[in-house]
Amino acid sequence: MRKTKSTILEAVHETAKGLHKVGVLDQVTLREFDRLCLPPIEPLGPEQIKQIREAARVSQAVFAAILNTSVSTVQKWEIGQKRPTGAALKLLHLVQKRGLEAVV
Amino acid sequence: MRKTKSTILEAVHETAKGLHKVGVLDQVTLREFDRLCLPPIEPLGPEQIKQIREAARVSQAVFAAILNTSVSTVQKWEIGQKRPTGAALKLLHLVQKRGLEAVV
DNA sequence: CCAATCATATCACTAAGTGCTATATTCTAT
DNA sequence: ATAGAATATAGCACTTAGTGATATGATTGG
Numbered sequence: 355m356r357k358t359k360s361t362i363l364e365a366v367h368e369t370a371k372g373l374h375k376v377g378v379l380d381q382v383t384l385r386e387f388d389r390l391c392l393p394p395i396e397p398l399g400p401e402q403i404k405q406i407r408e409a410a411r412v413s414q415a416v417f418a419a420i421l422n423t424s425v426s427t428v429q430k431w432e433i434g435q436k437r438p439t440g441a442a443l444k445l446l447h448l449v450q451k452r453g454l455e456a457v458v
Numbered sequence: 459m460r461k462t463k464s465t466i467l468e469a470v471h472e473t474a475k476g477l478h479k480v481g482v483l484d485q486v487t488l489r490e491f492d493r494l495c496l497p498p499i500e501p502l503g504p505e506q507i508k509q510i511r512e513a514a515r516v517s518q519a520v521f522a523a524i525l526n527t528s529v530s531t532v533q534k535w536e537i538g539q540k541r542p543t544g545a546a547l548k549l550l551h552l553v554q555k556r557g558l559e560a561v562v
Numbered sequence: 563c564c565a566a567t568c569a570t571a572t573c574a575c576t577a578a579g580t581g582c583t584a585t586a587t588t589c590t591a592t
Numbered sequence: 593a594t595a596g597a598a599t600a601t602a603g604c605a606c607t608t609a610g611t612g613a614t615a616t617g618a619t620t621g622g
Binding site for chain 4: 485487488527528530531534540541542543544546
Binding site for chain 4: 413414415425429430432433435439440441
């Protein structure tokens with residue numbers, strides 16, 4: 355990460371301070387995070403999850419396989435016994451927006 | 459898959475029985491699942507996960523935000539204290555193959 | 563130089579996720 | 593028709609991923 359930046363850039367032009375943010379080698383940190391403007395990942399209710407799956411026209415088993423989770427989990431999502439969070443929620447949003455193909 | 463078959467066959471041969479399943483209403487079930495040939499989602503080691511993130515040139519915090527998980531979780535993945543499974547593992551594979559843009 | 567911000571690491575707790583089993587229903591093929 | 597297969601739903605007990613808070617060290621900027 356910044357290791358390489360220092361090595362290369364500083365070797366050439368070590369006084370220029372703001373230059374370290376220019377190259378492709380630089381890392382995106384929280385400082386530029388505002389520009390990313392990530393869409394907020396909102397929680398999905400049981401019915402919504404079922405709708406997403408049915409819109410994709412797949413059974414619970416196939417849906418589970420594609421999301422790399424268990425049928426048991428998908429079922430619990432759809433009956434509201436468990437609520438997807440984190441990466442699972444993100445994946446579901448991806449399927450909702452871009453379809454199953456974007457995920458397979 | 460069966461979609462097309464049903465559409466054609468039932469259109470000609472309308473006993474009205476399977477009519478509600480015709481066309482776009484059909485669902486992909488486990489029966490045609492073999493054809494999907496899903497690539498097996500293999501577990502990712504700590505170093506691999508770190509490589510994926512560094513290849514994406516983002517900090518742990520940004521990486522976590524994009525995956526809709528916590529910084530704490532990303533850290534544990536990278537030091538091997540916890541292993542991503544299910545949807546999290548699927549998401550990581552997506553980033554590895556298609557890049558962060560495919561997920562944002 | 564000092565303060566602020568970022569990145570990384572550690573710890574304890576909660577709940578998501580898994581596997582299993584069982585039942586009822588629906589579709590398929592003989 | 594009828595048997596066989598696949599789907600959807602449900603409940604239980606267990607494991608561990610995931611989360612939040614906090615602590616330490618490294619960078620940056622005023």
